[in-house]
Amino acid sequence: MLLESLTVGLGVAVAALAWEIRRLRRQPPMIELHEVPVEVVMPDPETLKLLAQRETELKFSENQSEKLSEQLSQTEQVLRETQAEVRKQKGRAASAHTSKGQILEKWTPFLTHSEIDEHWKPQDWSFMGNPLDYIVWDWHNDRDLNNQQGKIVFLDVKAAKSQLSTKQRRIRDLVKAGRIEWREIRLD
Helix, strand or coil: CHHHHHHHHHHHHHHHHHHHHHHHHHCCCCCCCCCCCCCCCCCCHHHHHHHHHHHHHHHHHHHHHHHHHHHHHHHHHHHHHHHHHHHHHHHHHHHHHHHHHHHHHHHHHHCCCCCCCCCCCHHHEEECCCCCCEEEEECCCCHHHHHHHCEEEEECCCCCCCCCCHHHHHHHHHHHCCCCCCCCCCCC
16 A cells, blocks of 8 residues: 555656656746655565565466467367368278278179079179169060069169268159159161
8 A cells, every 4th residue: 555655656746747847848948946755665574575475476377378378379289180180081981981882882793682682693783883883684584484573673782871862862762653664766
């Protein structure tokens, strides 16, 4: 409190001096001396100790703030690098799944699976790739047997949790609804 009074008193004195200097600059040079009573009181040792403690705490807080700011910058950099690595790894994983799916597609005619009839021969599979993977020609040499048991199968191979595309679902729906027809085009 005493230190604050002292500071305020000095501030008032300095302001008065500054105003007086401005006033004197406007007048012809003339020297006047004014005495300004200033009371200087030394703060008690307890106050000095408290001020020193606050100054130490302030320096410590500033130091801690700088350290935390640096740690935050480093953490943000690590986060950016980690996010970039995650994107890279996701891309690799997606590529690996795609590659695996493409390999499985090519080997499907030679595999045993519940959806593959045992009598289908690999040479009766036609690879299309898009929008469906295969057309399986399940046909028989005997005409009557072919008409009774033969069929054409539109087949798509999926790996893991992959889903049919919208186009593939629409084609599947048309096949299941029997919306298939035969057309023959002759070009001259």
